[in-house]
Amino acid sequence: MEQPAERSGPVVAVTVVRSGGFAGLKRTWEATAEDQSSAKDWLGFADSLPWGRVPSQDATSADRFVYRIVIVVRSEVRHEATLPESELTGGWRELVDRVQQQADAPGGSEPHCQA
Amino acid sequence: MMHSIVPPYLLQKIADADDTRMARASASARRALLARDSIQDARLLSTEKPPASRRESDSGEPGARQSAVGTSPGGGSRHSSEAAPAPTLDRTVYTARNTEQLPGSKVRSEGEAPSSDVTVDEAYDGLGATYRLYDEAFGRNSIDGRGLPLLATVHYGQDYDNAYWDGERMVFGDGDGEVFGRFTASVSVIGHELSHGVTQFTAALDYQGQSGALNESYSDVMGALVEQYQRQQTAGEASWLIGEGLFTPAVQGTALRSMIAPGTAYDDDVLGRDPQPADMANYVETTDDNGGVHLNSGIPNRAFALAAIEIGGFAWESAGQVWYDTITGTLAPDADFVAFADATIAAATARFGADSAKTKAVRAGWVKVGVLEDGAAS
């Protein structure tokens, strides 16, 4: 059993879930900020993104990935968005790249695929 | 070091989730968040209508204009009152040189000698094999029925684990080398991608939910048939695998999907088990992947494979012809599994007769996977 975290958990958790693609394999990456200064850094960046103002579907393509991004601050969902791969540009791409880099780094959360 | 971030209310949500895949994963905090989102989105989706038609191409090529919903079935090559243009195979392969810039630079045009790059040549040959199936088995001149040039870009992105159809061209990644190798390695993938183009120009099935899964399934059907036609295999001899050989040897699995036995293509320590359902009892409700279009496609895939094997012989001459007639017929863009099944029975009846063994086999396939009820009138 995992312990539901309260004050001991991370300040900020950023989760990226990639679904779809030709293979239809789901994969998840997560980055966490454990202290106030890195939390401020993540949120300063995340809050500047146009949440709620991206199309959730790509009407012209097939087999591209779908990204779901969820940002949790002290166990409360602060932002969430679903983006087709074609919309993953600019700041969105930068956010996902940062999460993947932290998750894939030694000591980061284990990247895992979910069938 | 992992930290749990799951508040109790989220754990409660996941217990309530009716996505069985999610339920199995209920120990994971991240997955709990997802299940919760899936429920919310399912509600949203039920009140929102995705775009009904796809945008028109702005490429300026005369053949690249996409058909609106309701234009002539079959793409016009056999039904047009004008003289149909002679079949023309016109392939161009580009390389993105491991960037994400499309189309990239041209590396092989129609009639040119093989390159020194196996990926380029696999794409070129796969375009030709797909063109041949549509031309020789179904009398269709390219994906639009009017000789549209076939375009592919290979070496897209870095370690890119995917192949896709962007509305105008096929795009192939090289894979990351750990889980996936290059996506051109199986001709079934190339046939699949180009068939998304055929669907775009014909039934234009919405890429969401059941119509999206049918869009996916039609591409798998034709991807498998391109391979079977190339190998001159009967339905009984065929592997019915999609993407055979795409996984690296490190992965415990033979292919990405099995049409005859959905859910059995791989079972790997890291990737988990092939999540495709084989019948309606195991239909997956999710908002990921546009409503599980790559998962629930297993159900119509199996209906097709069962019918083709029951009929016997070359699948493109029987069940394949029926599926082609269906996608080029009067199907609605938001057709669900039952509407599609009924349309295949109508197409089989029109071509082979209501009491033919072929029509009966098509119906039996849909009954077996639980889309139609036994003895149901179509």
Ligand SMILES: [Zn+2]
């Ligand atoms: Zn597809």
